[in-house]
Amino acid sequence: MSGVGTIHGVGLGPGSPDLMSVRADALVRGARHVAYFRKAGRPGQARRIVQDMLAHDVIEIPMEYPVTTEIPLTDPRYNALLSAFYADCTAKLAAIAQGGADVVVLCEGDPFFYGSFMHLHSRLTGIVPVAVVPGITGMAGAWTASGAPISWGDDVLTVLMATMAEAELTRRIRDTDALVVMKIGRNLPKLRRAVAAAGRTDAAWLVEHAAMPGQQVTPLAQAEAVTPYFSILLIHGQGRRP
Template identity: 75%
Template sequence: MTIGTIHGVGLGPGAQDLMSVRADRLVRGARHIAFFRKAGKPGQARRIVDGMLRADAIEYAMEYPVTTEIPISDPRYNDWLSTFYAECTRHLAALAHAGEDVVVLCEGDPFFYGSFMHLHSRLSDIAPVCVVPGITGMSGAWTASDTPITWGEDVLTVLTATLPEDELTRRIRDTDALVVMKIGRHLAKLRRALVAAGREESAWLVEYAAMPDQRVTRLADATDIAPYFAIVLIHGQGRRP
């Protein structure tokens, strides 16, 4: 029997018309659709493809056992997620070995801070896996700011706000252009790091980039509360002709 292929499909930053032609074709044609979501929530990836799925599509919601309920330093965090990814891997591999193709919906790009990476590392030796790249959320964010993120030889640094405050400060100070992701409840800490690095006045907060409720605000004018889909930017000021 022919083994099916598991497709990790990047959906881009949040708008259907920013998906690639290949991603659109795979999503619309898939009989088996899998996606990540927080328990009790519809899931952003599933929301992006609303209205695109075929009538007989079989959906498999992969619900995280933990997100922000406990700190990532808690030993249970990795244990629970490891078990979760192993269960998802078994389910998807079983479909593939039954000859079924599966499309796994991925926000942004599957290989950029995406949950699909953890499936790919487990599946690649036991079933065919194909990855479709997507526009990243950070690209959607700097496009929303209507300003280039880098000029000339600017060095761009991408950070997650989950880093320790002193590490954030050091890296913010040492770069020309900046993208900070995974902000959430870490915004106040990130703001302190930006202030310590002397760069808060150059920082912008982009919320829901490429989505209907997109909002771009100077960080100095923002509150200390940010939604899950939020990115902080500092634009480079490098050489220009």
């Protein structure tokens, strides 16, 4: 694809600019075109992380979600709206790359770990060159903030989404050694019930804004009813050790 630019999905890590990789730092600082996801009316967390790193003449491409929590995931409109949104974003970025320019897409955490960039990657691959720079995941930032290892020896670590059905959450929480739960938000009451039903409330911690200003680590039993988007629940494994 001679003369075609590259779309770079760049992992920014859990929230602090000094936790980015050297490669990510160089790409962000040298970018002419920078794209990032955000909720309508918000600056966007990824954009906040790189606030002091962008060139003065950078061309910004905000990609605003048409829906986040306004309708249920099970509503057919949800996938239809997001599919059209990702198709539109793909067309815009592909046009820039086909014009010969590179684009840096800012990705919170790691681009290939539950991130929106994955939906662009699958659509752009084969159309224009796509490259990915891995990043420290938000969950790694969370268990580091907790001050304890998440797993030992032969511990099995399970990563769940709090959007899952309550019965399934309960089963998986009961059956694992170490646990990470993401996408909590309005699902905290359901998650709290599932943890209690699994008999693990005393071992559960809620980490909010890990590696960001306002970082907070709280026992789940003391957590309030509503948590911010950037919150992760942890249960540390207690497995084999010397």
